[in-house]
Amino acid sequence: MLAVAMHRNPRTNTPLATVLEELQSAAALPFDQAHPIPPSVNHSLEFLDYEREAVFQQEWICVGREDEIPASGDFLTHQIAEVPVLIVRQPDAEIKAFVNACAHRFACLVPDDKGSGKRFTCRYHAWTYDISGQLVRAPYMEMKDGFDVTRHRLRPLRLATWEGFIYVTLAENPSTQLDESLAPLREQVVGRYDMACYQTVLRESMEWNANWKNLIENFTESYHVPIAHGKTFAQHNKPPQDYVCGEDSAHYCYHRAPQAAETGLGAAHPQNDRLEDEWRRMMIDFCVFPNHLVTLMPDYLWYISVQPLGVDKMYATWSLAVPPEVLADVSEADFDDWLAQFKHYMEVANGEDKALVEALHRGSAAPLLPAGVYHPIERNLWQFMRYLAGMCKS
Ligand code: FES
Numbered sequence: 001m002l003a004v005a006m007h008r009n010p011r012t013n014t015p016l017a018t019v020l021e022e023l024q025s026a027a028a029l030p031f032d033q034a035h036p037i038p039p040s041v042n043h044s045l046e047f048l049d050y051e052r053e054a055v056f057q058q059e060w061i062c063v064g065r066e067d068e069i070p071a072s073g074d075f076l077t078h079q080i081a082e083v084p085v086l087i088v089r090q091p092d093a094e095i096k097a098f099v100n101a102c103a104h105r106f107a108c109l110v111p112d113d114k115g116s117g118k119r120f121t122c123r124y125h126a127w128t129y130d131i132s133g134q135l136v137r138a139p140y141m142e143m144k145d146g147f148d149v150t151r152h153r154l155r156p157l158r159l160a161t162w163e164g165f166i167y168v169t170l171a172e173n174p175s176t177q178l179d180e181s182l183a184p185l186r187e188q189v190v191g192r193y194d195m196a197c198y199q200t201v202l203r204e205s206m207e208w209n210a211n212w213k214n215l216i217e218n219f220t221e222s223y224h225v226p227i228a229h230g231k232t233f234a235q236h237n238k239p240p241q242d243y244v245c246g247e248d249s250a251h252y253c254y255h256r257a258p259q260a261a262e263t264g265l266g267a268a269h270p271q272n273d274r275l276e277d278e279w280r281r282m283m284i285d286f287c288v289f290p291n292h293l294v295t296l297m298p299d300y301l302w303y304i305s306v307q308p309l310g311v312d313k314m315y316a317t318w319s320l321a322v323p324p325e326v327l328a329d330v331s332e333a334d335f336d337d338w339l340a341q342f343k344h345y346m347e348v349a350n351g352e353d354k355a356l357v358e359a360l361h362r363g364s365a366a367p368l369l370p371a372g373v374y375h376p377i378e379r380n381l382w383q384f385m386r387y388l389a390g391m392c393k394s
Pocket residue numbers: 102103104105106107122123124125126127
């Protein structure tokens with residue numbers, strides 16, 4: 001990730017106390033009287049520091065998918081609130097997470113996004129760890145009296161999996177358990193898709209000039225889809241009247257709508273025996289708070305894990321995964337072309353959103369604005385604001 005110069009605006013220096021007060025009063029209004037999230041929440045430097053601790057250091061953050069690291073020694077790296085993390089598949093199939101920093105003088109240990117190995121050797125002084133994070137070799141440390149390699153290891157982090165996704169938390173005692181907090185979402189809505197069987201085919205990243213919450217705002221409403229996504233998602237033909245927003249939850253939000261077509265992209269493959277009736281052409285957009293965004297379709301899923309790089313810069317990883325019956329239709333010879341086309345489709349969709357997400361950030365920098373208003377199918381934005389207010393109580 002790159003360090004970037006921040007552009008100051010009239011809201012950059014809004015004091016934390018003011019932001020918290022604005023956020024609490026905005027979140028206290030019922031949905032039919034609510035206004036969009038106070039702009040200072042997406043611009044204040046003090047709030048950026050605050051949310052790093054109050055949100056990103058407390059919550060479960062999606063770092064990837066289980067099928068990306070199928071074999072012992074397969075690993076992924078990620079960042080959570082600028083803390084480098086390393087996720088490794090163990091010989092007994094368990095997945096472990098560590099702070100990706102050497103136990104000697106804390107150099108970032110594994111530089112690659114992804115890979116496989118039996119050992120991790122630090123590039124600095126060659127301290128070497130096994131895949132359980134245990135130090136196994138430390139050159140010349142026999143020169144230090146009493147040094148014992150077995151007493152040094154990588155710092156472990158808590159990890160959980162849910163529906164094929166891997167989440168890591170920096171919290172020593174997380175206040176929520178994912179299985180429990182997401183149970184209604186699984187049982188009533190997404191469980192029938194069996195997302196764990198989807199196979200990841202692509203992992204990409206992007207940096208946009210906006211606050212990370214601007215992307216959450218954009219992704220969790222489909223009001224803009226018919227207008228903004230003419231080259232991509234609008235072709236699924238889902239009129240705004242058909243959208244249903246899910247129940248209020250402190251842990252997630254979602255909305256869903258069936259597309260018109262029963263075949264083609266967005267519809268279940270004929271061999272999909274998991275989905276019935278209208279669910280065979282149902283799209284679900286959901287967010288596992290704070291920052292895991294998923295578009296779930298009967299024939300693919302697209303997810304994003306977004307984080308702040310500054311008040312005006314966000315970094316996101318995004319991936320595509322498809323269920324086995326869809327992948328089985330793609331021959332080995334056609335795979336690269338099929339994937340390139342799919343990737344292109346998502347890049348066009350991302351491009352359609354990027355301009356709008358950056359516009360949200362630029363426009364909301366103005367010191368004087370109207371009160372703003374929500375469309376009924378923007379209820380997920382109000383739900384996210386209430387979640388955020390709940391995490392930012394002091
Ligand atoms: S910092 Fe890693 S071996 Fe010295």
